Amino acid sequence: xxxxxxxxxxxxxxxxxxxxxxxxxxxxxxxxxxxxxxxxxxxxxxxxxxxxxxxxxxxxxxxxxxxxxxxxxxxxxxxxxxxxxxxxxxxxxxxxxxxxxxxxxxxxxxxxxxxxxxxxxxxxxxxxxxxxxxxxxxxxxxxxxxxxxxxxxxxxxxxxxxxxxxxxxxxxxxxxxxxxxxxxxxxxxxxxxxx
Numbered sequence: 001x002x003x004x005x006x007x008x009x010x011x012x013x014x015x016x017x018x019x020x021x022x023x024x025x026x027x028x029x030x031x032x033x034x035x036x037x038x039x040x041x042x043x044x045x046x047x048x049x050x051x052x053x054x055x056x057x058x059x060x061x062x063x064x065x066x067x068x069x070x071x072x073x074x075x076x077x078x079x080x081x082x083x084x085x086x087x088x089x090x091x092x093x094x095x096x097x098x099x100x101x102x103x104x105x106x107x108x109x110x111x112x113x114x115x116x117x118x119x120x121x122x123x124x125x126x127x128x129x130x131x132x133x134x135x136x137x138x139x140x141x142x143x144x145x146x147x148x149x150x151x152x153x154x155x156x157x158x159x160x161x162x163x164x165x166x167x168x169x170x171x172x173x174x175x176x177x178x179x180x181x182x183x184x185x186x187x188x189x190x191x192x193x194x195x
Contacts, residue, residue, distance in 0.1 A: 010054060033121075033144050037134050041127070050124045057167055058122040065162045066124040076129045076157035079115055079149070080122035080164035087117075091168030103184055107146055110192045114153040115161055118146040122164055129157055142180040143187030150191055 007026070014022040023043050027036070041049065050066065052058035058080065066078040081087050083104060089097060100119055107118045119142065125133075132155070139147040152159055 006054060032140055034134060034137060034140065037130070041131060041134070044127055047127055048124055049127050049130050052122045058164065059167070062122070062162060062164050063124075069160050069162055070124055073158070073160050075160045076126050077149075077152055077159045078124040079117065079159060079161055080120055080166075081115065081117035081161045082120060082164060082166050083116045084161060084163045086163030087165060089166045089168075099181065103142075103146070103188075106188060107150075110188060111146075111150050111195065112153070113146070113149045115149050115159050117161070118149045120164075120166070121145050122166075133157075139187045139191075140183070141187075142184045143191075146184070147187065147191060150195060154195055 007024075010022070010024055014024060025039060025043055027039055037051070040051075048067075048070070050063060052060070052063075062080060066080075069075070070078050082089050083101075089100070092100075103119050104117060107113055108116075129152070133148050133151050136151045136155070137144060137147045149159065
């Protein structure tokens with residue numbers, strides 16, 4: 001049901017904005033975020049790629065700020081942050097906020113990633129930077145986004161941040177689970193030991 005609702009919404013947006021501006025590239029089942037990036041990169045034709053949650057948790061109104069900041073600084077990555085002045089989260093319960101804040105805090109202490117929000121996914125990448133990072137990342141699940149930023153710092157890519165407001169999904173449920181939390185902790189420890 002959730003997949004169908006997302007597909008209908010995406011198709012509606014495609015009708016409004018045109019098939020040349022919104023490309024739908026469905027995949028056969030849930031295959032992971034990293035493979036979704038690789039799949040999407042096959043259709044990306046420009047110099048930059050913007051990644052955001054299609055359920056509108058990441059509002060497109062921030063895209064103009066991402067582009068302006070990239071043009072102003074020439075940076076390799078612009079990432080949205082919920083954890084700087086002007087950013088925030090709406091619709092999460094206290095437990096979900098605590099999990100996210102703790103994950104980001106531990107990452108800051110252990111890995112110094114060079115950005116304040118490593119678990120978010122609303123980002124603008126130079127296409128060649130994204131291709132390189134995806135080829136370097138080995139993590140799966142919740143830790144994937146964190147490793148992308150850690151590897152970006154490791155390879156000397158420049159990162160800028162735009163405060164964003166994240167609104168919890170209207171359709172479906174959050175994907176975070178105890179398995180994801182354990183996976184994040186194990187991924188954090190592995191990166192700590194190897195970077």
